[in-house]
Amino acid sequence: MKIMAGNSNLPLARAISAYLEMPLTDASVRRFADEEVFVEIHENVRGEDVFVVQSTSYPANDNLLELLICIDALRRASAKRITAVVPYFGYARQDRKPGPRTPISAKLVSNLITTAGADRVLAVDLHAGQIQGFFDIPTDNLFAAPVMAADIQTRYGAQELMVVSPDVGGVVRARALAKRLNNAPLAIVDKRRDRPGQSEVMNIIGDVKGRMCILIDDIIDSGGTLCNAAQALLDAGAAGVSAYITHGVLSGGAVARVASSALKELVITDTIMPTEATATCDRIRVLTIAPLIGEAVRRIADESSVSSLFD
Numbered sequence: 001m002k003i004m005a006g007n008s009n010l011p012l013a014r015a016i017s018a019y020l021e022m023p024l025t026d027a028s029v030r031r032f033a034d035e036e037v038f039v040e041i042h043e044n045v046r047g048e049d050v051f052v053v054q055s056t057s058y059p060a061n062d063n064l065l066e067l068l069i070c071i072d073a074l075r076r077a078s079a080k081r082i083t084a085v086v087p088y089f090g091y092a093r094q095d096r097k098p099g100p101r102t103p104i105s106a107k108l109v110s111n112l113i114t115t116a117g118a119d120r121v122l123a124v125d126l127h128a129g130q131i132q133g134f135f136d137i138p139t140d141n142l143f144a145a146p147v148m149a150a151d152i153q154t155r156y157g158a159q160e161l162m163v164v165s166p167d168v169g170g171v172v173r174a175r176a177l178a179k180r181l182n183n184a185p186l187a188i189v190d191k192r193r194d195r196p197g198q199s200e201v202m203n204i205i206g207d208v209k210g211r212m213c214i215l216i217d218d219i220i221d222s223g224g225t226l227c228n229a230a231q232a233l234l235d236a237g238a239a240g241v242s243a244y245i246t247h248g249v250l251s252g253g254a255v256a257r258v259a260s261s262a263l264k265e266l267v268i269t270d271t272i273m274p275t276e277a278t279a280t281c282d283r284i285r286v287l288t289i290a291p292l293i294g295e296a297v298r299r300i301a302d303e304s305s306v307s308s309l310f311d
Helices: 010-019 060-076 105-116 129-134 145-156 168-180 224-235 254-259 276-280 290-302
Strands: 002-005 027-031 037-041 049-053 081-086 120-124 139-142 161-165 186-192 201-205 212-220 240-248 265-269 284-287
Touching: 002 010, 002 027, 010 049, 010 290, 027 060, 037 060, 049 060, 049 290, 060 081, 060 105, 081 290, 105 129, 120 290, 129 139, 139 290, 145 168, 145 212, 145 240, 145 265, 145 284, 161 168, 168 186, 168 212, 186 224, 201 224, 212 224, 224 240, 224 254, 254 284, 276 284
Parallel strands: 002 049, 049 081, 081 120, 120 139, 161 186, 161 212, 212 240, 240 265, 265 284
Antiparallel strands: 027 037, 186 201
16 A cells, blocks of 8 residues: 655654555645646556545645545556545535525535545544545544543543533533543533623533543634633633643634633644644644554555444
8 A cells, every 4th residue: 555645734644654664655746836736646556555644724725625636646547546534624514504505515525525536535533423424435434532531541540530522512522532531420511692792601511520621522723612611610610621622723813812721731633733833832732643543544455444443
């Protein structure tokens, strides 16, 4: 098999190739003067099982197009099987119609990846599980929970833990992590705004008094909800609050917001390449997801079980 990388997250691609003890495929992914994407593969991939590592994070449209063109180049170079390894699947939050005359962009992007020539997709913590059904090709959704659970046990295992979902929609994800933490108790932040323009009221469902609270979610973007939830938990008597989030989008002033928040720390994975602001913030820590993705890639290539990674 071969590992090929786009430009969105080269450090992660290199870490995956190091785990698999094989070099990245020699290829150029560059821009013409008018910003057109051009891909050229400098080695033979005919009959090979090729994995293209490319997150569709900011700038989302450029990175998505890079992925599509890489897949097309491999298909035209007669690769036997092409797997799109998309650690962060952009447009995943547009997985349904929130109102009339709105798109379901996650379905459109899945169609584009399939049409470009991908035979399989490998993603990490999709925003909604049903996105797997948007693809007409096999799709594996990896979970960062085992990596996070090991880190939580190492740093906070001696304390009384409480796993907290920042909203009602994330309860399934929080319950899965709580199960890995020796069936830790679960709490939910219920966020309400009674009238437009009125400030949000955060009610805590569960007794968090005296406990170390672990907020768990798949994406942190602006960080407003998460920081407010942390303050609400402390106001309810929590001993401390840390957040474990898979995808650190951290747009706008999110890093500054986290740095000045009540969070003890924010832990993200490297599915999205950290910006300089993220890397230099002492309140933010990055866990690598490369061994998990690398092992999944190996198992797909060997035609062995991927789901047993999470047993």
